[in-house]
Amino acid sequence: METISTAKSHGGVQGVYRHQSAVTGTPMTFAVFVPPQAANGPVPVLWYLSGLTCSHANVMEKGEYRAAASAHGVIIVTPDTSPRGEGVPDEKDNWQFGSGAGFYLDATQEPYAANYRMYSYIVEELTALIAAEFPADMSRQGIFGHSMGGHGALTMALKHPDRFASCSAFAPITEPSSADWSRPALEKYLGVDQAAWRAYDAVALIADGRRFPDFLVDQGTADPFLNTGLRPQLLADACQKAGIPLTLNLREGYDHSYFFISTFMADHIAWHASRLAR
Incomplete structure (x- = not known):
């Protein structure tokens, strides 16, 4: 693992790192914020999955999570959204596919199957790296994300309820198949x-x-993708039928941007921290 940069923030350390991934076959960059409480021993881990067109940097630079993470003593891990680099298949004129748009799945179709394996990368490879290299209590993990990343967080939590104690999302794609x-x-x-x-x-x-x-979901009512890509009511209906408690906050006038996400970031981290403290 290569350290690209570190900076002190809110008493903790914000770092950016790179490693060669055996799962994606590419170098992968990710960011980790370690709160000051980790100096006294391992602390809970909260994974944040970013949306379409993003990398690890978007939430790191605009998400405003460090004050809340330090207050609650939680590590924040922010992976990239897809494999990148020369030789990785891409559609450069399509922002909804390829680089920046891995959809947190393991591709099975050529030519994408060799590299686009973000599900296994996060759930297996990056998880092992975080456990080995950071003061992380892997018995206390939560996951959240935005848009495409909200979709990834929901699906990973549903498939690994034994691993994740909490899951939330900002404006998630709730039913990507439609x-x-x-x-x-x-x-x-x-x-x-x-x-x-x-x-x-x-x-x-x-x-x-x-x-x-x-689940906790926040959704802006002025989001231009609300009725075509996101459709939180589909998740609400599914949760109601299944008896899964869902807190769905419709935030009047908020859009799909990090202005929206940063406004409610502290609320989400506090919500996760209360569950990871159990």
Whole structure:
């Protein structure tokens, strides 16, 4: 693991790191904020998954999470959204697919299967690296994310309720198998058989019997993608049918940007911290 940079912030350390991934076959960059409480021993870990077009840097620079993470003594891990580099298949004129748009799945279709394995990268490889290199209490983990990253957080939590004690999302893509901006990506990554898409669709996973203790979702009412890509009511309906408690906050006048995310970031971290303290 290579350290790219470190900086002191709110008593802790914000670092950016790079390593060669065996899972994606590429160098991968990620960021980790370690709060001051870690000087006294391992602390809980909160994973943040970013949205379309983003990298680890967007939330690190605009998410305003460090004050709350320091207050609650939580490590924040922010992975990249996709593999990158020369030789990695991409559609440079399509912001909804390829670089910056890995959808947190393991691709099965060529030419993407060799590199686009963000699900296994995060759940297996990066998890092992965080456990080995940072003062992380891996028995206390939560996960959250934004948009495409909210979709990833929901699906990973539903498939690993034994690992994640908490899950929340900002404006998540709730049913990517039927959303305008994710259906084409799922077909390219996973093939035309839509049965394969269900493993990466929160609403479908719940319908298929997956469960989680509770969810928190914040959604801006002025989000331009609200009715075409996000559709939180689909998640609300699925959770109601399955008996999964869901707190869905519709935030009047907020859009899809980090102005929205940073406004409610501290609320989400406090919500996670209360569950990770158990």
